[in-house]
Amino acid sequence: MTAVEVTMAEASAQTAGAAPLSATLWAENADLAERIRAHGFVRGLADGSLQIQRFKGYVAQDAYFLEAFARAYAFCLANSTSREDLYGFADLIAGVLEELKLHKRYAERWQVDLSYVTPVEATKAYVDFLLETARRGDLGETIAAMTPCMRLYAFLGRSLAAAKVEPLYAEWVKTYADPGFEALAAGVEALLDLHAKDCDAVRAAYRRGMELEYGFFDANI
Template sequence: MLHASLWEQNADLTQRIVEHTFVRGLADGTLDRNAFRRYVAQDAFFLRAFLKAYALAAAKCDDLERARVFHDLMTGVLDELKLHGSYSATLGINLDDVEPYAATRAYTDFLLRVAWHGSLAEIIAAMVPCMRVYQHLGNQLVASLRPDHPYERWITTYAGDDFGELCARLESLLDEIATNSPAVHDAYRYAMQCELDFFSAPLENLQ
C-alpha cells in the first residue's frame, strides 16, 4: 500500500522525530512548561491552516463519499482546537493572537499552496504525515504514562481510537487516489521535514 511505502521511505525522519528532545520531554514529563506553552500556540495556528487545507481538498472532490471523509477530518481538527482551547486557559495563551515562528509559517504556507494549486493526491500526501506522525507518537508515548503525568492528555488524545480512525481514513484515501509519483513523494517528504522542524521551534524560540 502506498501509505505504508511512503512511511517506510521516510523512516529516517520518523526516527529523528521520536528521538527529538521535545518529544522525549513529552514522553517522560520533563518538557519545560513554557516550551509546551509555545508549542500549543504554534500548533493552534497550524491547525487553522490544516482545517482550510481540508476544506479546499473537499472542494476538489466530485465523489460525495470522499467529501464526507474530509468533512469528518475537519471535525477532528475542530476537536483538536477545542483541546488547545482548554490548554490556553491553564497556560495563559491567547490563541487568536499567535505570531507564527518561521518553521510554522513554512509549514502552513506549504500546505495552503498545495491545497490551492496541487492535485487532490498531492494535498493528501502533504497532510498524511501530520496525522501519521501524531498517531505514531501517541502510540509510542502511551507506554511511558505514569500517575500525574503532566502531558497525559496530549498523549492519550493521539493514542486514542478516534484519532487513529481518522488517520486510517486519510491514508486509505491516499492509497485510493495517489500513486508514488515524484510530486506525491516530495509532498510527503517535505511535510515530514516540516514536522521535525515544528518540534524544534518551541525550543529555539524563547519569547
C-alpha cells in the same frame, strides 16, 4: 459504517495484493519519524521535563497551524469528486476542530492567548507549504502533504503511551494514542491511496511534510 471506514474499505479493495502507497511512503520516511520520536521535545512530553513555557509556545503555534490544516482539508473537499470523499473530508475537518478544542483547554489552563498568534518561521513554512500545495488543486498531492502530520501524531501517541507517562502532559499523549485519532489517520491514508499516484511529486510532498514536522518540533524546544 462511518465515512472514514467506507473510504478505508474502498482503498483496501483497490490495493489488495500490494502494499498501499500510504504504507510505502510511511516506511520510506521512517528515518524522520524515528528522529522526531527521539527529539527532546517529544521525550520531554513523556517524562514531564519539557518546560511549561515551551509547551505554551507549542500550543499557540499548533493552534495557528491547525487552522490552516483545516483549510487545506477544505480545499481537498472542494476538489473531491464523490459523495464518499465529501463525508471523509468532513470527518477529518471535524477531527481538527476537536484538536483545537484540546488546545483551547490548554490555553485556558495556562493562560495562553490564542487570539493573536504570530507564527514562527517553522510554522509559517509549514502553513505556506500546505496551502500552496492545496491551492494548486491536485488532490493526491495535497493529501500526500497532509498525511505525515496525522500518521506521525498517531505514531507518537501510541509510542509514548506504551511506556510510563508523567501526568503533566498525559492528556496530550492520551489524545493522540486514542483509537479515534488512529481512525482519522487511517482515513486520510485511505484517501491518499485512492487519489494519489506513486510519482515524484507525491513522494516529494510527503517527504516535505515529514521534514516540516521535524522542524516544527525543533522550533519549540
